Amino acid sequence: EEHFLGGEITKKWNTFLCNYTHTYEIEVGLSSSGTEFRKPAVFKAVERVNKYVKKSYKSQHMTKEEAIRIMSHVLDCANIICLESDTAALEEAAGDANTAEEALAFFDHIKLINV
Numbered sequence: 001e002e003h004f005l006g007g008e009i010t011k012k013w014n015t016f017l018c019n020y021t022h023t024y025e026i027e028v029g030l031s032s033s034g035t036e037f038r039k040p041a042v043f044k045a046v047e048r049v050n051k052y053v054k055k056s057y058k059s060q061h062m063t064k065e066e067a068i069r070i071m072s073h074v075l076d077c078a079n080i081i082c083l084e085s086d087t088a089a090l091e092e093a094a095g096d097a098n099t100a101e102e103a104l105a106f107f108d109h110i111k112l113i114n115v
Contacts, residue, residue, distance in 0.1 A: 004054055005068050012075035016046065019082040038082060041095035045103040046078045052100030074107045 003013040020043045022036045037043045053070055056062035062070075081087050090110075097103040 003071075004057070005064065005071060009068055009071050009075070012072065012079065016075050016078055016082075019079055020046075039087065039091055039094075041091045042078055042081050042087075045094040045097050045106060046074055048097070048100040048103040049074050049107065052104065070104070073112075074104075076112055077107050077110045080112065 001010075001014060001017065003010040020038050022038070023033050024036065025033050050071065053062065053067050057064065057067040081090055094103070094106055097106045
């Protein structure tokens with residue numbers, strides 16, 4: 001799926017979607033599919049930030065470079081959180097972020113360290 005910022009963000013966005021969503025076929029009744037989310041609080045926080053960044057960028061309240069910087073950090077954080085096992089406190093904090101600004105602040109508090 002192409003992300004509105006394109007390029008590297010599209011790759012990170014698709015990794016995020018693959019990590020957090022699982023679609024399966026429902027066998028009972030009408031044929032349809034269901035989607036299951038891993039760590040839904042984190043997933044929703046990323047969606048809130050993405051919507052906020054998209055709206056800010058489209059209305060020219062944010063430069064493309066700033067939008068890319070924000071989304072790159074948010075998606076890096078989310079993709080790492082998904083792979084970690086002891087994330088209950090992070091998931092709770094993400095769930096407490098009710099607005100896009102709060103979700104952005106949540107991700108801003110996460111510092112990624114290369115080891």
